[in-house]
Amino acid sequence: QQQVKQSPQSLIVQKGGISIINCAYENTAFDYFPWYQQFPGKGPALLIAIRPDVSEKKEGRFTISFNKSAKQFSLHIMDSQPGDSATYFCAASSSGTYKYIFGTGTRLKVLA
Amino acid sequence: GAVVSQHPSWVICKSGTSVKIECRSLDFQATTMFWYRQFPKQSLMLMATSNEGSKATYEQGVEKDKFLINHASLTLSTLTVTSAHPEDSSFYICSALGGFGNTIYFGEGSWLTVV
Secondary structure, three states: OOOEEEEOOEEEEEOOOOEEEEEEEOOOOEEEEEEEEEOOOOOOEEEEEEOOOOOEEEEOOEEEEEEOOOOEEEEEEOOOOHHHOEEEEEEEEEOOOOOOEEOOOEEEEEEO | OOOEEEEOOEEEEOOOOOEEEEEEEOOOOEEEEEEEEEOOOOOEEEEEEEEOOOOOEEOOOOOOOOEEEEEEEOOEEEEEEOOOOHHHOEEEEEEEEEOOOOEEEEOOOEEEEEO
16 A cells, blocks of 8 residues: 556657656555656656645646546656656655655656 | 755675765754665665654664664764675665755765675
């Protein structure tokens, strides 16, 4: 019940295209869902995060869509660029614990 | 923005020795820090939660006697891998809770190679 399932494992997108990464969870106590970007050999960097009281959040080219009833959330990267090539992790946590359960990661490659 | 610094960035040690990794919050106080381990091309796995002035809380399956965590001040937590073995070789990442809005900030990670 503590798992966060992430798909796809890898993704190749043309420059300018839309990258979509999906995550699903089971624990209904989760109420904070961040997305992280990680480059090789570096720590993860927060991209965008959402709470269950909204269904969508947009920051620049990054959008999170959240479906509370389905217990799913997704990251959309619009106008994908080669510089977006990295590994993306979704995560989930419960209020007050700040203990993140990470998804398995998606390796994104954006072709120039 | 808030910065979390880890030291060393990478370390090589001999099998059987101990190695210490530091995690510092540079411009904010962190009452809670977290330690993660990440094997190549895998996800981050939470090892333990470190609270200032108290014993760390370890996740299931993590050996507390092997991975010693000390959170002696509001800006420093240390992870000591004792009697390291090659299978302990991994990327160790800390995160700190604090700053504006009680946010989680991740460090840049520390590569440990045990030979």
